[in-house]
Amino acid sequence: MASSSYYSTPPCAACKFLRRKCLTNCIFAPYFPPEEPIKFTNVHRIFGASNVSKLLNEIAPHQREDAVNSLAYEAEARLKDPVYGCVGVISVLQRQVLELQKELDAVKADLIRYNSVFVPCYCSSSNNGENPETGGDGRS
Amino acid sequence: MASSSNSPCAACKFLRRKCQPECVFAPYFPPDQPQKFANVHKVFGASNVTKLLNELQPHQREDAVNSLAYEADMRLRDPVYGCVGVISLLQHQLRQLQMDLSCAKSELSKYQNLGISSHGIIAAAAHHHHQGINLLGGGVTARDHHHFHHQLFPVNQQQMIRSAFDGGNGYDASSFLAAQLSGFQQSRAAAGAAAADGRRAPVEPS
Numbered sequence: 283m284a285s286s287s288y289y290s291t292p293p294c295a296a297c298k299f300l301r302r303k304c305l306t307n308c309i310f311a312p313y314f315p316p317e318e319p320i321k322f323t324n325v326h327r328i329f330g331a332s333n334v335s336k337l338l339n340e341i342a343p344h345q346r347e348d349a350v351n352s353l354a355y356e357a358e359a360r361l362k363d364p365v366y367g368c369v370g371v372i373s374v375l376q377r378q379v380l381e382l383q384k385e386l387d388a389v390k391a392d393l394i395r396y397n398s399v400f401v402p403c404y405c406s407s408s409n410n411g412e413n414p415e416t417g418g419d420g421r422s
Numbered sequence: 423m424a425s426s427s428n429s430p431c432a433a434c435k436f437l438r439r440k441c442q443p444e445c446v447f448a449p450y451f452p453p454d455q456p457q458k459f460a461n462v463h464k465v466f467g468a469s470n471v472t473k474l475l476n477e478l479q480p481h482q483r484e485d486a487v488n489s490l491a492y493e494a495d496m497r498l499r500d501p502v503y504g505c506v507g508v509i510s511l512l513q514h515q516l517r518q519l520q521m522d523l524s525c526a527k528s529e530l531s532k533y534q535n536l537g538i539s540s541h542g543i544i545a546a547a548a549h550h551h552h553q554g555i556n557l558l559g560g561g562v563t564a565r566d567h568h569h570f571h572h573q574l575f576p577v578n579q580q581q582m583i584r585s586a587f588d589g590g591n592g593y594d595a596s597s598f599l600a601a602q603l604s605g606f607q608q609s610r611a612a613a614g615a616a617a618a619d620g621r622r623a624p625v626e627p628s
Contacts, residue, residue, distance in 0.1 A: 337465075341501055345502045356497075356504060356506060364477060364486065369489035369492055376512060379512060379515050382516065382523060383519060
């Protein structure tokens with residue numbers, strides 16, 4: 283019958299996908315708006331609607347949006363890379379962190395070497411009579 | 423009574439069904455690791471995992487199961503962010519390292535400039551350091567790591583992570599992750615593909 287007059291708002295993407303009535307207390311509705319159908323499709327494909335529903339019910343309401351977004355991200359990563367999903371991304375990032383850390387350590391080692399060269403040179407050149415910091419010679 | 427002499431795999435034991443010889447789970451969920459399947463089942467569901475495995479080549483399935491097990495474990499430890507929290511943490515570390523490296527290189531370049539303009543002092547000082555330090559010109563090997571700027575997530579994925587994560591995870595994700603990933607054999611393949619993708623997608627912090 284006239285479903286459009288029954289609903290005050292259109293069904294959320296989840297209920298539309300699941301072909302069910304979107305009730306006012308629908309747990310998915312705040313996080314799966316009808317204009318983002320892919321988001322729920324992906325999440326449903328990887329996690330399943332009932333698993334997501336159980337998960338959301340175990341989380342405080344103010345954290346559910348973050349949870350849904352992270353699930354959506356994981357689902358998308360898994361669909362793009364069915365073998366490794368997010369773990370592939372983590373692996374790449376870890377390697378980048380290690381490489382950058384090595385590079386930083388090398389540059390710091392160079393800096394230490396430069397410091398040890400320049401400081402003695404500065405001191406020996408200032409022994410000629412001037413100490414720029416005190417305005418007089420450093421030695422009597 | 424099972425037709426094979428082997429005990430049922432962890433999946434069939436959990437699902438209370440007969441473990442057939444062609445069971446898709448059996449090679450990857452041995453009976454001595456019941457928690458592995460329990461976690462995967464709780465987060466993904468047995469039928470989703472079956473579909474996923476059936477879409478993969480047999481030689482890829484072990485890595486897929488291990489990565490699913492890792493994700494499921496992370497999601498159970500952190501129901502809000504799961505392994506996305508780890509990703510966010512690593513990205514933060516990466517940004518910090520890039521800043522530190524940039525500062526350190528800038529500092530180093532000042533010394534190099536001084537070295538070029540004060541040739542005599544440097545040459546004399548070099549006698550004190552006989553460890554092969556190259557103080558002039560090529561004192562620092564060309565370390566062009568601009569590609570790291572491009573190997574972060576594509577912008578749209580970063581925004582998804584930012585919107586989902588406020589950087590507040592407290593657990594030591596990196597050391598846990600190192601332990602988990604020590605059994606994986608995936609880093610080359612995944613790194614190659616993702617790095618190739620990342621190079622094409624420069625990331626601008628928003």
